[in-house]
Amino acid sequence: MxxxxxxxxxxxxxxxxxYGNWLTHGSQVEESAALACVRAALESGITTFDTADVYANGAAETVLGKALRAEPRESLEILTKVYWPTGLKKHNDAGLSRKHIMESINxxxxxxxTDYVDVYQAHRYDVDTPIEETMQAFADVVRAGKALYIGVSEWTxxxxxxxxxxxxELGFQVISNQPQYNMLYRVIEPEVIPMSEKYGIQQIVWSPMAQGVLSGKYKVGHTVPSNSRAADTKGGARTIQRFMSDEILTAVEKLEPVARELGLTRAQLAIAWTLQNDNVASAIIGASRPEQxxxxxxxxxVxxxxxxxxxxxxxLADVIIDDPRLTWENAPHERPAIQD
Structure with a gap:
């Protein structure tokens, strides 16, 4: 439960x-299926929903809002994010400037x-905006009642x-970080988790199944399933690529008897594994079907x-990725490209 x-x-x-809707709502999944997945999440006891303004350029937020419209707002926790280019993608439509934060939250x-989100998250760190400006803008969003708490995502x-x-200093709380974390990708363990523990910040982890690789659906020498993320040309295939080597897939196959002995699927084993870390509060799951x-x-x-x-x-010893420098190396080192 x-x-x-x-x-x-x-x-x-x-x-x-x-329940998160990256790469699904407004993109890979028809609206009817998306609404059914949210309904399944609610019926399963999930009350927390994660999205972002950049997902399908706002369409994911719209679909999620529609799916939750009939639910009592006080019984839900809604999380969204700001940073990546959105809207018309003009010169101020990205980053963590005061202007972009204020327009994006609205x-x-x-x-x-909804009138407010429970946690408003900085989707990445903005190297082109002074941190003082960003944090003052977040403080004002909280004071205006538009967000209750602030979080970050993939910060070092x-x-x-x-x-x-x-x-x-500004009188509000940063309570969470949202990094990628799973059995294969553990780059937050050496530095991010100790710093988070020091300051009372917890992880809300995305990709607990390594984009589906830990579910066992991909096998060495087999064609990827046509309806899978690895076959998706809208972004899924690119995001999963780092986990699709023969070495990784061979190691993942060896987890099957471990899961079976615990009475779990490999997907369930992967999700449960992330939750064993005391600094992980929650794991984000996505779905294209309610059964998932x-x-x-x-x-x-578990x-x-x-x-x-x-x-x-x-x-998994030989295939674990745990270099803490990857959080910085994989982050944008300048504002994302936008139109002039």
Missing amino acids: VEYVFLGRSGLRVSNII SSLRRLG SEQIEYAHDFSR VLENVKAAD VIPADVMARIDGI
């Missing part, structure tokens, strides 16, 4: 399985059909420290024994 946990050093409780609220340990220090939601939610209260965790580490 889904559990409800405090997020960071705050009084906000979120479901430890979060646009997100309109699309979501040093950047998280900046966020903590400035938010404390119903199956993956079963991982919410406890993996310590000896099995060690066994997993042994199986």
